[in-house]
Amino acid sequence: MNSQELEGKWKQVKGQFKQKYGKVTDDDMTYSEGKFDEMLGKLQEKTGKSKEALQDEIGKM
Numbered sequence: 001m002n003s004q005e006l007e008g009k010w011k012q013v014k015g016q017f018k019q020k021y022g023k024v025t026d027d028d029m030t031y032s033e034g035k036f037d038e039m040l041g042k043l044q045e046k047t048g049k050s051k052e053a054l055q056d057e058i059g060k061m
Helices: 003-020 026-047 051-059
Strands: none
Touching (some): 003 026, 003 051, 026 051
16 A cells, blocks of 8 residues: 555544534544654654555555
């Protein structure tokens, strides 16, 4: 999965959450995106894998 595909999936999930939980704001989504990026950074640090390799691995789950 490339970054464009991952971004597309994230936008779909974000849209679904906004539909289900009308009070979810863009600030909440930005926070979630930041936490995801933080998680990727920690995984990179611990595994030594590239961001792209981790995104591919996550996408296959």
